[in-house]
Amino acid sequence: MKEQAREITGKNGQKYTMKSINAANAEQFLDFMYQVSDDTHFMSRYGDEVGKSENDIKEEGKRLQSLYDDSRQTMTSIFEGEKIIGNIAVRCVGKGRKTKHRCEIGLGVRKEYHGAGLGTHLMKYAIEFAKDAGYTCMELGVLEDNDKARGLYKKMGFVESGRLPGAFQLDDGTEIGEISMYKIL
Numbered sequence: 001m002k003e004q005a006r007e008i009t010g011k012n013g014q015k016y017t018m019k020s021i022n023a024a025n026a027e028q029f030l031d032f033m034y035q036v037s038d039d040t041h042f043m044s045r046y047g048d049e050v051g052k053s054e055n056d057i058k059e060e061g062k063r064l065q066s067l068y069d070d071s072r073q074t075m076t077s078i079f080e081g082e083k084i085i086g087n088i089a090v091r092c093v094g095k096g097r098k099t100k101h102r103c104e105i106g107l108g109v110r111k112e113y114h115g116a117g118l119g120t121h122l123m124k125y126a127i128e129f130a131k132d133a134g135y136t137c138m139e140l141g142v143l144e145d146n147d148k149a150r151g152l153y154k155k156m157g158f159v160e161s162g163r164l165p166g167a168f169q170l171d172d173g174t175e176i177g178e179i180s181m182y183k184i185l
């Protein structure tokens with residue numbers, strides 16, 4: 001969804017811009033996804049699985065634009081200048097009448113900005129966005145060894161609903177379970 005840019009302040013007093021992104025931000029967004037996916041194993045892809053070719057940028061642009069043009073979904077990023085340093089996605093689980101009350105989120109912040117309160121800013125924003133869009137349930141999946149993210153989600157009022165053992169299989173053979181969490185809005 002298209003939203004007005006707003007200024008936010010990190011715990012360090014630094015000011016950043018938060019705004020929804022669209023096709024024009026595809027290259028910046030892929031650069032962001034590459035780094036966050038390369039820094040930890042917590043994202044759904046390895047960094048080298050995030051494309052950066054002309055075609056990848058074009059395809060990502062289409063995906064971002066369709067979220068931007070949809071009043072019930074958003075990709076909202078925190079910018080430092082022209083660089084995306086954090087992002088949250090709010091997507092619908094289903095558009096039919098039986099599941100249109102449910103949304104899911106995905107979140108990431110570049111490593112060098114962790115602990116500055118940006119994840120909390122993004123979560124607070126996503127919860128307000130989802131309420132305004134008429135969702136009554138917000139859902140997410142988090143790896144069981146991701147203590148920081150689990151702490152953040154608990155702080156924001158999410159509760160656990162289940163665990164899928166071996167949800168991720170890393171290249172070195174390690175298997176990691178995924179916890180499902182939800183929050184009633």
Ligand SMILES: CC(C)(COP(=O)(O)OP(=O)(O)OC[C@H]1O[C@@H](n2cnc3c(N)ncnc32)[C@H](O)[C@@H]1OP(=O)(O)O)[C@@H](O)C(=O)NCCC(=O)NCCS
Pocket residue numbers: 036040042043107108109110113114115116117118119120121141142143146147148149150151152155
């Ligand atoms: C999870 C992530 C988004 C948090 O972003 P952030 O900007 O560092 O988060 P904030 O500074 O706003 O908040 C951190 C909160 O996490 C929790 N937290 C931090 N470290 C923690 C730890 N070691 N154990 C438990 N909880 C912890 C606290 O609740 C803290 O809030 P507080 O400072 O008010 O107490 C960030 O670490 C990240 O992008 N990680 C890599 C990608 C990822 O894991 N994405 C989520 C996939 S499900």
